[in-house]
Structure formats: C-alpha cells, structure tokens
Amino acid sequence: xxxxxxxxxxxISPDSAISLLREGNKRFLxxxxxxxxxxxxxxxxxxxxxxxxxxxxxxxSRVSAELIFDQGVGDIFSARVAGNIVNEDxxxxxxxxxKLAGTKVVVILGHTACGAVKGxxxxxxxxxxxxLLNKIKPAVKAVTEPAExxxxxxxxxDFVNEVAExxxxxxxxxxxxxxxxxREMEENGEIKIVGAMYDxxxxxxxxxx
Numbered sequence: 422x423x424x425x426x427x428x429x430x431x432x433i434s435p436d437s438a439i440s441l442l443r444e445g446n447k448r449f450l451x452x453x454x455x456x457x458x459x460x461x462x463x464x465x466x467x468x469x470x471x472x473x474x475x476x477x478x479x480x481x482s483r484v485s486a487e488l489i490f491d492q493g494v495g496d497i498f499s500a501r502v503a504g505n506i507v508n509e510d511x512x513x514x515x516x517x518x519x520k521l522a523g524t525k526v527v528v529i530l531g532h533t534a535c536g537a538v539k540g541x542x543x544x545x546x547x548x549x550x551x552x553l554l555n556k557i558k559p560a561v562k563a564v565t566e567p568a569e570x571x572x573x574x575x576x577x578x579d580f581v582n583e584v585a586e587x588x589x590x591x592x593x594x595x596x597x598x599x600x601x602x603x604r605e606m607e608e609n610g611e612i613k614i615v616g617a618m619y620d621x622x623x624x625x626x627x628x629x630x
Contacts, residue, residue, distance in 0.1 A: 462494035504537030539575035560588035
C-alpha cells in the first residue's frame, strides 16, 4: 500500500474517509494488516504529506490511532491528550490539519475505562491534571443516571463509559463552537466532525451517530 498523494487525498470525500477508517479497524480486529512497506512510505512522504483524516484521541497507551485503524506513514494526523479534550492548542493543530493539509474528517475518539474520565468522576486533584479534568467534568454532570452518589465514581465502569461517550459528544460541540474555521468547513461539506468510542476489551471502534 502506497502513501497518499495530493491526488489520492483530493479524491477522498468525508464519508469515504470514515469508510477507510472503518475498514482499517476491521482489519485490526481480524489481525489482517494491510500490506505496506513503512520505510517506502517514509521515502514517499519525505517531500510532503497528504493525510486523509485527523484523529483526536486520549494518550492512553492502548489507543494508538495508527494501530487501531491500521494506517501507515502519512495517512493520518494524530493529536493526543488525556481525555481527548480540546483547547486552543489542539484546535489550532486540527485547523492546520484540515484547512492547510487537507484532511477530510476529524474523529474525536474516546475509549472505555478511560483514566482521565475516572479522575473527573472522582474529582481527583493533582497539579496541572486538575485543570485538565475540569474540562471533563461537564460530561460527568451531563450524565444524570445513576443519581446515587456512591454509584457516580470510577468504581462504576458503566457510569465511567457513559461519561466517556458524553465527553466525546461535548468535545465535538466545543470544537464547532470554538473553531469558526472548522465549523465553516463542515457546513460547506469539506470535512465531517464525528465521534467514536474504542473498546479496550476487544479493539473495536464504534462510530457515534
């Protein structure tokens, strides 16, 4: 499999970009990685890069976007921060990826059993992590069930996973609200901004409608 060129990138629509990611995760699940020469892709991309997707995911060691979507050198931009939240720096990076480098989809990728989400559920406090977890707390508040305080903690994995998915949805809303550039590109049909959840138990990515 060759690295993407300007021509192959231009031929990809936002919907087909999502399809490419779905197909990649299917290969990952079936342990049938695409036949690619990574060093050849290094040489092919030495003079320029033409990724088709931008993935914002958590720093969790189990959630490497290149691996779980079976992508090679030059295929995707990968932005990673605990809890897959957005701030000005992350949004600036995504704006570059879409507006200047031509990617066709932005995927906000959460995952089950997320440590950052657990920390927000437990109101953990530790240095700069406290500031980051505050950005996830709106998702904790938005998940209203269960109402019992003793069930709204990291010990309740179902609750944690619901908060993680809600956090993806709120991050999409924040992306559109905080970035007029990305919002306009989406409105014009140049890109799609979508959410997905990765299951650390089985490796499956589920796109959120």
